[in-house]
Amino acid sequence: MKGVILRIQPRAELVDLVHELPPGDILAGALALASSFQFFPPGTVHLVVVDPGVGSSRAAIAVETKNYFFVGPDNGVLSLALGRDRVKSVRQLANPKLQLKKVSRTFHGRDIFAPAAAYLSTGVPLREFGDELPDYERIRFPWPTGGGGRYTGEIIYIDHFGNALTNLPVELDVFRNADGVKVWVGQRKQPFPLVNFYGAVGKGKPLGILGSAGLLEIAVNQGNAASQCGLKVGTRVIVA
Amino acid sequence: MKGVILRIQPRAELVDLVHELPPGDILAGALALASSFQFFPPGTVHLVVVDPGVGSSRAAIAVETKNYFFVGPDNGVLSLALGRDRVKSVRQLANPKLQLKKVSRTFHGRDIFAPAAAYLSTGVPLREFGDELPDYERIRFPWPTGGGGRYTGEIIYIDHFGNALTNLPVELDVFRNADGVKVWVGQRKQPFPLVNFYGAVGKGKPLGILGSAGLLEIAVNQGNAASQCGLKVGTRVIVA
Amino acid sequence: MKGVILRIQPRAELVDLVHELPPGDILAGALALASSFQFFPPGTVHLVVVDPGVGSSRAAIAVETKNYFFVGPDNGVLSLALGRDRVKSVRQLANPKLQLKKVSRTFHGRDIFAPAAAYLSTGVPLREFGDELPDYERIRFPWPTGGGGRYTGEIIYIDHFGNALTNLPVELDVFRNADGVKVWVGQRKQPFPLVNFYGAVGKGKPLGILGSAGLLEIAVNQGNAASQCGLKVGTRVIVA
Numbered sequence: 001m002k003g004v005i006l007r008i009q010p011r012a013e014l015v016d017l018v019h020e021l022p023p024g025d026i027l028a029g030a031l032a033l034a035s036s037f038q039f040f041p042p043g044t045v046h047l048v049v050v051d052p053g054v055g056s057s058r059a060a061i062a063v064e065t066k067n068y069f070f071v072g073p074d075n076g077v078l079s080l081a082l083g084r085d086r087v088k089s090v091r092q093l094a095n096p097k098l099q100l101k102k103v104s105r106t107f108h109g110r111d112i113f114a115p116a117a118a119y120l121s122t123g124v125p126l127r128e129f130g131d132e133l134p135d136y137e138r139i140r141f142p143w144p145t146g147g148g149g150r151y152t153g154e155i156i157y158i159d160h161f162g163n164a165l166t167n168l169p170v171e172l173d174v175f176r177n178a179d180g181v182k183v184w185v186g187q188r189k190q191p192f193p194l195v196n197f198y199g200a201v202g203k204g205k206p207l208g209i210l211g212s213a214g215l216l217e218i219a220v221n222q223g224n225a226a227s228q229c230g231l232k233v234g235t236r237v238i239v240a
Numbered sequence: 241m242k243g244v245i246l247r248i249q250p251r252a253e254l255v256d257l258v259h260e261l262p263p264g265d266i267l268a269g270a271l272a273l274a275s276s277f278q279f280f281p282p283g284t285v286h287l288v289v290v291d292p293g294v295g296s297s298r299a300a301i302a303v304e305t306k307n308y309f310f311v312g313p314d315n316g317v318l319s320l321a322l323g324r325d326r327v328k329s330v331r332q333l334a335n336p337k338l339q340l341k342k343v344s345r346t347f348h349g350r351d352i353f354a355p356a357a358a359y360l361s362t363g364v365p366l367r368e369f370g371d372e373l374p375d376y377e378r379i380r381f382p383w384p385t386g387g388g389g390r391y392t393g394e395i396i397y398i399d400h401f402g403n404a405l406t407n408l409p410v411e412l413d414v415f416r417n418a419d420g421v422k423v424w425v426g427q428r429k430q431p432f433p434l435v436n437f438y439g440a441v442g443k444g445k446p447l448g449i450l451g452s453a454g455l456l457e458i459a460v461n462q463g464n465a466a467s468q469c470g471l472k473v474g475t476r477v478i479v480a
Numbered sequence: 481m482k483g484v485i486l487r488i489q490p491r492a493e494l495v496d497l498v499h500e501l502p503p504g505d506i507l508a509g510a511l512a513l514a515s516s517f518q519f520f521p522p523g524t525v526h527l528v529v530v531d532p533g534v535g536s537s538r539a540a541i542a543v544e545t546k547n548y549f550f551v552g553p554d555n556g557v558l559s560l561a562l563g564r565d566r567v568k569s570v571r572q573l574a575n576p577k578l579q580l581k582k583v584s585r586t587f588h589g590r591d592i593f594a595p596a597a598a599y600l601s602t603g604v605p606l607r608e609f610g611d612e613l614p615d616y617e618r619i620r621f622p623w624p625t626g627g628g629g630r631y632t633g634e635i636i637y638i639d640h641f642g643n644a645l646t647n648l649p650v651e652l653d654v655f656r657n658a659d660g661v662k663v664w665v666g667q668r669k670q671p672f673p674l675v676n677f678y679g680a681v682g683k684g685k686p687l688g689i690l691g692s693a694g695l696l697e698i699a700v701n702q703g704n705a706a707s708q709c710g711l712k713v714g715t716r717v718i719v720a
Contacts, residue, residue: 001279002255002280003255003276003279003280003284004279006255007280015486019499023400036483037483039487040487041486041487052462054439055437104452107452110279110452160503196585197536198586199533211586212590242520243516243517243519246524247520250493254495256496263640294679295676295678295679295680296679344692345676345677346692347692
């Protein structure tokens with residue numbers, strides 16, 4: 001993919017966002033993108049290939065938002081980021097002149113997405129790539145329940161540090177005044193404190209924290225929360 | 241290695257080809273290079289250090305082909321790529337002026353290959369590096385047997401998605417008309433279909449596919465073929 | 481972090497030093513930096529974030545040495561490198577104008593260190609960042625004992641090849657004439673030879689070697705020394 005980009009745009013500055021995503025994990029890709037895209041310079045082209053449905057009927061898209069461009073499969077991997085920047089246009093990638101001459105059915109990252117990202121960076125306008133689409137695919141994401149200061153959510157992702165991401169977003173009213181907020185995880189009777197930094201609890205102690213993805217995370221100070229607390233995707237988390 | 245290159249050529253655009261090769265796995269390196277070098281811009285210098293024999297008598301070489309330069313140990317890791325581009329010259333890296341002042345016997349990547357790649361990128365001609373060599377080392381690669389529409393090969397590599405690469409190249413006559421081609425793997429009585437994309441079979445179903453390395457691959461749609469089908473390097477594969 | 485840097489310094493050449501450090505392993509980070517910083521061009525800004533104490537009272541620092549700049553947490557991760565170049569000035573990173581507007585307590589790499597590295601690369605002088613500090617934190621490092629040609633040390637790190645790093649530095653007199661030096665490891669009666677390259681012993685045989693970190697390493701030719709010889713951090717190593 002990088003070779004393809006550099007053939008089209010020799011002056012591209014290529015930045016790898018993440019090297020450790022589990023293969024085909026759309027949610028992991030969506031979270032990694034959503035927690036970092038906004039730190040890049042305006043105009044950056046974000047190219048994402050977490051694409052388990054390559055060769056199926058899912059569309060290939062390019063999206064222009066207020067500040068950025070996004071290129072990738074329309075399988076939800078872009079959707080958490082797109083929800084945080086104003087979407088101006090969604091286009092299908094359908095122009096064979098802006099793809100490799102020979103497009104395989106197994107590696108659209110190389111054959112379709114990489115050329116699109118490179119041509120966008122050279123200034124080719126979005127409308128050249130294909131038809132406008134009415135919308136993009138949203139990722140399936142379990143929604144927390146509750147209200148009025150008490151919410152029930154669940155763990156949706158465990159990262160390679162063993163930190164557990166929940167589906168409880170920072171925007172919930174319960175987090176507005178974080179003082180004295182408590183976090184119950186799984187079957188445990190004892191709540192974890194909600195803190196502002198890992199070192200606010202002793203080494204090896206569990207905690208809740210509002211992390212860089214904009215979601216409540218369960219962590220252990222200098223430890224691995226998933227293995228230490230027996231956390232899995234789907235483990236219930238209550239915050240009050 | 242990157243520091244060494246940037247000292248010699250501050251404007252180098254450095255691209256990492258792959259981060260996950262098993263240490264010392266010459267075949268894995270050769271396959272990764274062979275399936276991607278041709279997508280880079282003409283004139284690219286490909287620097288490869290999979291070098292389990294560092295410090296032994298294997299030569300250090302630079303090769304000029306029709307479109308590219310290659311630098312690395314002469315242990316076969318370059319050979320699959322070199323077989324796909326016309327070789328113009330093979331030279332030994334023997335000029336101490338084009339190496340680090342102090343050459344270790346454990347890290348030629350840093351001390352010999354990286355400076356050579358950097359100097360090549362600045363335009364130093366290949367003849368300055370050392371004597372012309374008559375040939376380069378070929379990788380040991382089991383050869384499929386058979387003919388007339390039926391070939392017996394084996395699995396030679398399993399990648400980090402669990403896809404299994406065979407030694408059966410796309411050039412075999414049996415693949416010319418892929419309709420109805422069947423793939424028998426190991427002791428299984430039931431053949432796998434040869435398809436054009438993963439999603440052509442149901443989720444979790446095995447398949448054969450002609451992959452980006454130019455070889456028949458055994459995969460599972462959205463799954464791990466190696467663990468699911470009990471595949472190992474050496475497992476027999478028949479195509480007919 | 482890379483996005484933050486590129487916003488401030490769009491022409492930055494970003495080089496990843498290492499991708500495989502165990503999370504929070506200060507010694508691993510210190511060794512990786514100490515064995516490679518000196519190969520980069522003079523003036524390079526080395527940005528290091530191995531930061532298990534983020535949010536605690538550890539300082540954030542920038543250091544100017546004879547040849548380089550270093551930015552990171554003052555937890556010892558910089559200290560092995562700083563011990564190999566002449567330190568000219570150590571400054572605290574305390575100027576909010578040279579940080580992200582909103583500084584989290586969990587990710588100083590992004591919010592404090594990355595902006596500092598970027599501003600240093602644009603020429604902002606070190607004194608702008610904060611007060612001069614009298615010194616920097618040294619890493620806790622067990623010291624070998626002995627003298628007169630016989631030293632007792634221990635294994636301090638095992639890398640991802642399974643090579644075991646000891647705390648025995650190349651500077652010890654016993655290594656001055658390496659001929660006939662022997663290395664005893666753990667409970668083994670049989671010493672390992674000290675050699676100049678892996679291939680000096682047979683495939684699968686153990687050896688001692690003075691490695692790129694400037695320390696005695698225990699390795700196995702084309703093998704994994706840690707698993708094969710039962711090595712752990714803390715295993716005793718005697719050289720004589």
